[in-house]
Amino acid sequence: MNFEVFLSSLDTTLIMVNNRTTVAVVPPDSVLAIQNQLSFQIKASAEPHLSRLVLNYLLDNGEGGSDTLFAMIGESGVLLVDDDDGGYHNVEKYYTNILDHQQVDYLRWDHHNLGSPPREMITHFPLIIWFCEWAFPSLTPEDRSALEYYLDNGGSLFISGQDIGWDLADPTGIENSQYSESSLHFYENYLRSIYMSDLSLSSRVFGQPGTIGQELVFEIYQPGIPVNFQFPDWIEPGEGASGCFRYENDKGAGVEFKGDSKVLNLGFGFEAMDGSRYDDPARISKVRLEFMRRLLNEYGPISREPIKDREFAPEPVIFQANISPLVKNINQISLFFKTDSMEDYQESLMIDYGNNAYQVEVDFNQYRGDVYYYFSLITPYYQFNSPAGSSENPFVFSIGQDLVPPVILHNSLRDIINQTTNRKAAIYVEDNMKVDTTSVILFYFTGTIKDSVKMVLRNENWYEAFIPPVCAFGDSLVYYFSARDIANPPNHVISEQYTYKVGKEDFEHGTGFWIADSNSWKLDDLECYSPDYSISTFPGQAYQNGQNVSLYLRNGLKRNKLQNCFLGFRTKYWIENNKDFGYIEVSSNGGIDWQTIHPLVTGEQENWILMNCELDSFYSETDDTLLLRFRLQTDSSQSKPMAGWFIDNIEIQQGSPVGITFNGQNFSKIETFKVLPNVPNPFNATTRITYFVETPGIIAIAHFKSGNRYQAIRGVHFPMGRKG
Structure with missing residues (x-):
């Protein structure tokens, strides 16, 4: 037949x-x-x-x-891998509309219909834009193998999606059986990212100085998905990489790496930038447009060495373009430039100087004004201009008197519960010409102190200095920066003023100042006094029986700063009444002995209340420290599941508290409870414990040995005053 x-x-x-x-x-x-x-x-x-x-x-x-069958016709500078099928919403139009708007040619690979792109094919594309939206699996083993080959050969990859880290690097992300040593290796060694959490708990994103994200600020929302399914990943930079975006709560949102290959990995989708649930893909978002422009300029087939402004150009100006190693069969690379006096752009062919660098020199000796320029790459298959939009949106530099001051960028220092050492302040300073590195100064002042310190250049454009621990508890420190350039006369800039408070913790930026016993005392986003976090004993579950778990302040409080101070915090709790207890405790001998500074916390308190604890009695002129901890101790049973102890908005302040609310009872009069150090200490047969109560009441004394209740004196009614 x-x-x-x-x-x-x-x-x-x-x-x-x-x-x-x-x-x-x-x-x-x-x-x-x-x-x-x-x-x-x-x-x-x-x-x-x-x-x-x-x-x-x-x-x-x-x-x-x-x-x-599908055949690749020609080549392009950009490969767009559409890997969103299986998600809630197809998002390719968010990418194609922006690329079309910038007149950038690209080839689209439909992963759903074509499967993984062959590794030999993708090495024809200097830039791959790969989007996963909320589709699973995010990257198959075949995808990862192809991308490893691609990056090993010098490719540039931009990848985004809200669950890539969870899918590849989280042992609990087993829904698609993706997690393995291989997937984790790919995520950390090729995407150059460290996965931290499936949920950043923040929707506001800030671009970081000196990165692709510089000065970009936007809200994120994954289009087409309900709010309860918004899961932007928390990711941090791996070895050799930088954090280019951070969420408002200081968690990492994006990572970029520039070496033999280039990688940009976001913990959310590109389409989520400046997005909303019903966002129209045809809307040209200014944020997405600017981000894509930067991406094409820095990760595309052509990147450049920026040209600084200059007051004079006695020597020819060198223009340099760096070409991706994946660009083959180059026909020509041209510089197009024009000045204010030219009607049209002039073209100059660029010369190959090796190592994928092309240069050309142009004489502007007698010229004063702006110079506009762009680069054009021509291969047998495509033309790629940089910047995107070329003549309508060119690069520019100026020749003539410099009237532009430096720009200072700074991520403000957060409030701090306890500053015991010098605190680093870092700024990014850039200038259209050059910064005078000797001129960068940090100024700071409090109500009683005013000082300044010269900042040190640590690496390109980054300066740092240290603020000493000069604040008393409850005080705020105000600081700002100044710098000048090398122009004649120099241009001077003074930054805005920034402020942080000492003695304040709201848990909005993690638990870096605290140490918790294992499997306890973690951030809680379900119950909080001020958005978005509190800290609780066992978030999302009932506390466990037979527990003795503590949350320690990492560094002790300097006792010579505790004069007339008190500790205040917001709290709510569900702790089995008179069987399980919460303790607020301090130690003045390095944690050997602990004493309570507040009545024991037990029972149920459904609403947030204020608790205050006096610290003045622990003041000492010596330089030793007072340790602080919150501790939950439970017995072997519960009559019903109990949620545990929630704490938020801790503050150490000077003065007297305006009132105490405890166990649901409000006291209009200040109620102070003091326990003084026992004397003698250490002791043999006996020791004396002195305490003070401002109002009559029932007092119970408990003695603990190695964290466990050892001896107790039953509650007895005492009149007000000093007792022992």
């Missing part, structure tokens, strides 16, 4: 040349090789695209069938 094979396509850019052949006598269940090649031609006007071909076969008896 004869077997006829023929090739067809509806692609009008293809011309079929030899598209039909016949094979005589085909045995059943056989594999046959077609001797006559099937061929087609590509029209010279064809744009880069994937062409759909149909391979048809027909038997003499009329039976037959077909199979679909």
Whole structure:
């Protein structure tokens, strides 16, 4: 029986040349090789695209069938991998509309229909934009293998999606059985990222100085998905990488790496930038547009060495373009430039200086004014201009008197519960010409102290200095920066003023100042006095029986700063009444002995209340420290599941508290409870414990040994005053 094979396509850019052949006598269940090649031609006007071909076969008896093939027609500077199918919402239009708006040619690979792109194919593309939206699996083993090969050969990758880290690097992300040593290795060594959490608990994002995100600030929302399914990842930079975006709560949102390859990995989707649930992909978001412009300029086929402004140009100006190692068969690279006096751009061919660098020199000796320029790369398959938009949005530098001051960028220091050492303040300073590195100064002052310190250049554009621990508890420190450039006369800039308070903890930026016993005392986003976090004993679950778990302030409080101070915090709790207890405790001998500074916390308190604890009695002129901890101790049973202890907005302040609310009872009069250090200490048979109560009440004394209740004196009514 004869077997006829023929090739067809509806692609009008293809011309079929030899598209039909016949094979005589085909045995059943056989594999046959077609001797006559099937061929087609590509029209010279064809744009880069994937062409759909149909391979048809027909038997003499009329039976037959077909199979679909895809062929890559030409090349492009950008490969767009559409890997969102399986998610809630197809998001490719958010990418294609922005690229089309910037007149950038690209080839789109439909992962859902075509599977993983072959690794040999993707090395034809200097930049890959790969988007996963909320689809699973985010990157298959075949995808990762192809991308490893691509990055090992010097490619540039931008990848985004709200659950890539959870899928590849979280042991609990087992829904798609993706997590493995291999997937973790890829995430950390190729995406250059450290996965921290599936949920950042923040929707506001800040670009970081000196990175692709510099000065970009935006809200994120994954379009088409309900608010309860918004899961932006918390990710931090791995070895050699930088954090380019951070959430408002200081958690990492994006990582970029620039080395032999380039990688930009976001913990959320590009489409989520400046997004909303019903966001229209046709809307050209200014944030997404600017981000994509920067991406194409820094990660695309051409990147540049920026040219600084200058007061004079006695020597020719050197323009340099760096070409991706994946760009092959270069026809030419050109510089297009013009000045204010030119009507049209002039073209200068650039010279290959090796190591993928191209240069050309242009003489502007007698010129004063702005110079506009862009680069153009031409290969047999495509033309790519940088910047995107070329002549309508060129690069620019100026020749003439410098009137532009430096720019100072700074991530403000947060409030701090306890400053015991010098605190680093870092700034990013850039200038259109050059910063005078000796001029960068940090100024700071409190109500009683005013001082300044010269900042040190640590690496390109980054300066740092240290603020000493000069604040008393409850005080605020105000600081600002100044710098000047090397112009004649120099341009001077003074930054805005920043403030942080000492003695304040709201848990909005993590638990870095605290140490918790294992598996307890973690951030809680379900119950908080001030958004978005508190800290609780066992978030999201009932506390466990037989526990003795503590939350310690990492560094002790300097006792010579405790004069007239008190500790205040907001709290609510569900602790089995008179069986399980919460303790607020301090130690003045390095944690050997602890004493309570507040009545024990027990019972149920559904609303947030204020608790205050006096610290003045622990004041000492010496330089030793007072340790602080919150501790929950539970017995072997619970009558019903109890949520535990929640704490928020801790403050150490000077003066007297305005009132205490405890166990649901409000006291309009200040109620102070003091326990003084026992004397003697250490002791043999006996020791004296002195305490003070401002109002009459029932007093119970408990003695603990190694954290466990050892001895107790039953509650007895005492009048007000000092007792022992």
